[in-house]
Amino acid sequence: MRSIFACVALPLLLAAARADIAPIPDRGPFTLEVAGLDFSIQPVSVKYPPGYTKTYQVAVLSGCADGHPNCTLAKQSHLIGMEVQSVNGASLNEQSRLGTIRDAFAHTRGLVELELYRRDGGESLTLGFARR
Numbered sequence: 001m002r003s004i005f006a007c008v009a010l011p012l013l014l015a016a017a018r019a020d021i022a023p024i025p026d027r028g029p030f031t032l033e034v035a036g037l038d039f040s041i042q043p044v045s046v047k048y049p050p051g052y053t054k055t056y057q058v059a060v061l062s063g064c065a066d067g068h069p070n071c072t073l074a075k076q077s078h079l080i081g082m083e084v085q086s087v088n089g090a091s092l093n094e095q096s097r098l099g100t101i102r103d104a105f106a107h108t109r110g111l112v113e114l115e116l117y118r119r120d121g122g123e124s125l126t127l128g129f130a131r132r
Contacts, residue, residue, distance in 0.1 A: 032098040036068025059097040082116035
C-alpha cells in the first residue's frame with residue numbers, strides 16, 4: 001500500500017514544486033528600438049483555477065518614433081501595448097525575445113511580419129513592417 005501511495009504522491013509533489021518555480025528570466029536586453037518601433041520586456045500575470053496566478057515575461061510593442069512609417073502604421077492600427085507572439089511565423093525564443101525581434105529586422109528581406117496579441121480583448125493580428 002505504501003509503494004502505491006509513493007508512486008501517486010511523488011509526481012503530485014514534484015508537479016506542485018515545479019509550479020512554484022519562477023519563470024526563466026529573459027537574458028537579453030529589456031528594451032529595443034528598431035525600425036522606428038520600441039519594444040520592451042514586461043511581466044504579465046495569468047490566473048489559473050483554483051486561485052493560482054503565474055507571472056510570465058513577454059515582449060510588448062511599447063511605443064514608436066513619431067514620423068517613422070512603421071510608427072504611423074502602429075498608431076493607426078492601435079498596436080501600441082500589444083504583446084509580440086511571433087516574428088515571421090516563428091515563436092519568440094524564451095531566452096532572448098527582443099534579440100529574436102532585433103535579428104529578424106536585421107536579416108529578413110522584405111517585410112518583417114509580427115503577430116501581435118492584445119490580452120485585454122483577445123485580439124490577435126499579423127502585420128508586416130519595413131526593416132528600416
